[in-house]
Structure formats: C-alpha cells, structure tokens
Amino acid sequence: MTLVADAAAAPGADEAASTAAARPRGRWRRLVGWLVVVLMLIGGTAIAARLVTAPPAVGAALDPEGPGDTGARALAEILRQQGAEVTVVRSHADVSAELDDGTTLAMADPVYLTDEAVQEMVADAPRTVLLSSSARTLRLFDLGDSAPDRPDRASADCDEPEFARVGTIVPGRMFAPAEGVDGCFTGQDGSAAVLVGGSESQRISLADGSVLFTNGHLAENGNAALGLALLGQTGRVVWYVPSFGDSDISGEAPDTLGARTPGWVTPAILTLLLAGLAAALWRGRRFGPLVAETLPVTVRASETMHGRARLTAKAADAPHAAAAIREGTVRRLAQRLALGDRVAAHEVADAASDRLRIPRGTLQDLLAGDPPSDDQQLVEMARRLAELEDAVDAALHPDLAPRTPTTDLDPEGHPRDR
Template identity: 55%
Template sequence: MTGTAVREKGRLRSALGWVAIAAAVIVFALLIGALSFGAPDSRGGLDPESAKGSGTLALAELLRDQGVEITVTRTRADAVAAIDDDTTLVMADPYSLSDDAVSALIEPARSTVFLSSASRLLRLLDLGENAAPPASGALSVGCDAPELANVGTVQPDRFFSPASGVEGCFTDDEAAGLLIAERDGVRTALLEGSGLLSNEHLAENGNAALGLALLGQTDHVVWYVPSFSDTDIEAQSPDTLATLTPEWVTPAILLLLLAGILAGISRGQRFGRLVTETLPVTVRASETMHGRARLTARAGDSAHAAAALREGSLRRLAARLGLAARSTPAEVADSASDRLRIPRGALHHLLDGPLPENDSELVDTARRLAELETAVDTAVHVERNTP
C-alpha cells in the first residue's frame, strides 16, 4: 500500500469520526428538545381548572352548582384583592412562598382551607405534628364540627397529632386526618386532599360531601393556585472559587495553561504504537462493599440493610431536590411529593416509616426506593430543561 493510499485512508477515518460526533450532537439536541416540549403541564395537582385525575375541577363544579362563586387566582396580589368578609381562602401547599408571604396571604381571610399538608405549614400555623397512619381504613367524623355532621366516612391519606386548641377530625388512636383551628375569629383547616378531593377520588366514600362542607360555608371562594412564577424566594448562588479569589488569578491561570499547552506542542513528540504492559495486582474497592453485604445477608439483618439503603436514598434525593444535606426524612418526602405531585403519606411511610423485618419486605423497600430516585431524577431533569 502506497503512502498516498495510507493518507487517504487516514483522512477517511478522520472524516467518519467527525460525522459520528456530529450525529451524536444532533441526536442529543433532538432528545433534549423532545424532553422540553414533552414536559408536563404545570397545572394539575389540586388545580380547580384541571380535569386531570389530580386536579379538582369536579369539586369546583359541585361548589358552583351549590351557588358558591369561585374566583381562581394565580398570584398573591389577585388573591388578597379578591378576599372580603364572606370569603373562604383555599389553596394547596404554597411551596413557592416564604413563611412571611404565606402569613401575609392568609391574614385578611377569616376562613382558610389548605388542601395539601406540609411539615412547614404545621409549624408555621402551629397546628400540630405529623403522625403515623392508623391501621384502620375509612373513618367517621369523630369531632364536633357542625358542618361535618353529614359527611359520612372518609379514608385520609395523611394523619396529624393536633396541637393544643386544635380540633382533630376523622381520628383514630389520637391521629387525625383533618385539623381545624378557631383562633380570634379566624378559622383554619388543613388536610391532605390529594387522595380525597381530587377528580380521581372525589366519588369515593364521603369525599364529595367533605369537600362541600369545608369549602361551601361561604358564598365566595378565592382559590389560590401556587406556582414558581409567583414566588418571593430569591435564588442565592453559592460562592465559587472565582468569586473568592482576586480578579487577576483567573487570567494568570489561563495564561499558564496556555503556556503549558504551547510548550507541550513545541516540545512534544509523536506518539508511537500502544504497548501492552502487564499491570500490577490491584484490589477492587468494591470488595469491601461486597464483604459487608455478605455479612449482613449471613446475619439476616434486614432492618440494618434497609436502614443503609434508606440513608443513601435520602442523601441522593436531598441533593437532587436542592435540599440541605441534613434535611429530615419528612422534609425530603414533602419536597419529593411536591415535585412528583403524588400523595405525601406513602412517601413519609417509605422514607421515615418502620423498617422491614424480612428479606421479602427488604426487596420491596429497595425496589420502591430505586423507583422513587428514578422518578425524582426524571422530574428534576425535565424541570431544568423546561424553557
């Protein structure tokens, strides 16, 4: 083979390599575009204008049939402007608002109903704490609230321990599915409504009657829908090496790198053929992990293995959700529930509930943790690529 043929063959290989790189870039761009255009609608979870299974359009229409006027607002200013003396303020967990903004929003309302719960709301409103769900299914009212007398039975998804002066309804073993506080003429109610009042579950048990009883006590309902477009929380960028060093350091580093590259090009030699060399014996880092796993399996300690799996999942979920490394399991569960728009009760049980007692429950817990991490990673990836 002549030198010309060898050079032509080399050029062909180089051209094919560039074509492969260009094709990979195009495929990646198309994939990103598909994910961006296929991102889920921001409306949905407990939205009174959403007909999806997680929306509450059915409940809103039932209220209108009862003669209740509903004003749907998507900004705090519109919500405050629409509130009057005969108004019930309704909203899901205002995750995009600071504590001060939440307090300012509910201050002019004499009656406020929160349709989804969060640990922050329980603390901010001094309503109580999270509680473990009881073993029983559907529960009766179990409180003295007159508007709930004809509701019947419901099956709450999340339970709470009422604070002092807070009335708990749908109770079992001192755990309540609905909290009602009457303080200085201001009424506040909180429940986890995603499994009770959404379009998908409204026809079950006494859920529809519960929604009408909570939201239909006044002739006017102001329904505030929280979103990231209406937030008062300013993003804070962490300090980087560039912001902590003098301005001349970065140009100096770049100049030194450029000088090193030029020196390497001028002094370097052409690489020859690859030489096969016998590598020394190495010990894999994974052998320690496998050894500990074998010890745990031999001991049959399912709870210890599940605790290690849960700790790793909590650490990774906190990083993906932008939470602090020391965030509690309840905070991680609340944030993941808001991102995935799923009921909080199941996530609290998975991330902070009892540990499995046998290998079958351990396998199920590991599978559910892996599915949760995959779902959160996909949701965060979609949000970052949504224009």
C-alpha cells in the first residue's frame, strides 16, 4: 500500500515542481510584454509630438540647390556654364549686402515675408525676376491680374529683345498686364505668360516658374532659353530662397489649453495614470489556460422545462407553446420511426399514417397545421399528440402494448377506443 501511494504521489510532485519552475518564467514574460507596450507608447508619443511641433518643410520648390523635380538646380548650373555667378541667399537681411549695379535678384514667392520686407529687398535690385506668382505679388508691384486663358503654345510676340530667340513655351499660368506693363508670350485674349514692368532704373519681371524652370520641366520646349533670357542678362545672380525660418511676420499667439491650465494639473494626471497602471497590474486578470470547474448546484432538466412553461403561460403565448410541443413530438416520432434528425414534420406525419394504416394527410393538420389560438385548443392539441405517440408505440411494439383498452386514431385522426 505504501509503494502504491508513493507511486501515485510521484507524478503530482513532479507536476508541482514544474509548475513552480514555470511561474517565474511566466511572470518574467508578462513583465517583458508590459515593458514592450510601455516603450511603444512612449515612442509613439515622441514621434507624434515631433511631427506636431516640427515646422513645415518648405523651400524645396525652385531652390537653386534642390536636385528634385521641383528644384531649380539645373537652371542654376546652366547659368554658371554661361559665365554667370549664382549666389544663393537664404536670409532676406543678407540680400542687400549682395546686390550691386550688375546683379539680378531672383526669388520665388516670398510668402513668409511682410510687404515691407519684400519691397525693401527689391528696392536695392536693378533687375528682379519673380519666379512664381500670387495675387499678392501682382498687387504689390502693380503688374496686373491673373487671367483664365491657358494656350497650348505661346511665342514671345513682344518688343523685348532678349526673348527673340526663345521660341515657343507651354505656360502654366497667364496674366492680364496692367497699364504700362509689357506682356510677352501672349494668348488670343491678350493675356501673357511673362510680365515685364518697372522703370528704366529698376526692371521687374514675373513668370510662373513652377512649370517652366524646375528640373522636371526645364528641358521642355524653350523653357531653358527663357530662363537664360530672364536671368542671364547680367554677370551675377543673387537667388533668394524663402523659408519658414526666415520669416519676419510676428504676432501674438492665442493662449492654448496648456497655458491656461494650472501647473499642478499635469503632475496630477500623470500620477493618476501611473496609479491606474499599477492597479491594473496588481488586480488585473492573469491570463492562462482555462480551468473546468463544476457548478455548486445541479440544475435538473425538468426545472428548466417547468420554468419555460411558466414563462409561456404567463405570456399567454399559445402558438409558441404549441410549436414547442409539436417540435418535441415530431422529434420523438422521427426517432421511433427511424427517419433521422432533419426530417420535416409532413414527412413524419406521412410515415406515422403508414405505420397506423390510415390515409396519408390525416395527420398533416395535427403535426404541421395552424397553431391554436387559445389555451383550450392548445390542451386539445397536446392531448391528441400524446395519444398519437401512444398509438405509434403500440403499432411498433404490439407485444409491449397494455392489455387494458387504449386509444387509437380513426381515419380522420381522432382518438377511438380499441
């Protein structure tokens, strides 16, 4: 007996030892998992904060040092090959120091500068070429307005001699020249792709360089020749590149929610979050294999049946009760007649009629007819179904039939005495 008990206890001891060894490993795995989740949350928060607080990346469009499709490095290199000196300036405060009498100022739309800063910068340049346009630029230098026309091709068709050998271009934007402003590369409605204005001592030209002078479009049509005609008339080009960091626009920012929040709120929120995380780790559910546990009480099937019956009676739902009674009778008759589990009620009715040797269709109304409308009809139908089951049992097992008179069904499906 002692040997048997020891042999029976040995596997349990091994299992306990293995369980004790597995618990530390499972605890470490959970801690590592939580650590990975916390690190991922911290990393995602840092990346989101970086994306929100970082200034927009601007300045690549028409940048003389930009190698991309929207840059203008190709045009700057062509100017250098033609003997012109190209100086790139990224601060508007340094532009005036780079300008002299033989210098051309080139720049894209200075959206980050005030009107005063733009006019002050252009005032010191004998020749200015605006490589991009906006309604503000047209208004600031009184060059004209935007025009809706966009011809497929346009030639110089103006009195400016430097455009004589440019050929044709496909402009991206057209303008209506103001009074005293020359328009070149015109369309049928008189709009022009290049505007030339100013005075004898100060010349200002404007063209939509986003589709003419960028690296992706410079080799098309006469775009390169037009760029040389605008920028290559002097021996030196000062190319100003606007940027968000060079803006002189200042203003008072509205108070944010963080500025209006007292200083103790953020530490309190962090403390609550840490407390919630600690509580979740302390009282959280430990995931593991499912454990089968027996119920403290045993619920008998008869109690469930009686409970459903009481609910049906309380609701006075005779059709629902009749459907349940019929379903049970059909299922039991199908088993007794060896018809299978998925047989329909009308098939059971025909099989029972054949077994009782009564005409087919006699039991169709009883097993698959309309439901009763009141309790009296429900009781009558239940009695007839019970008598039908007794009759089928008697027909299937005549040796086990009781010697006392029992009920049978007449050709119309009603019970009769034997």
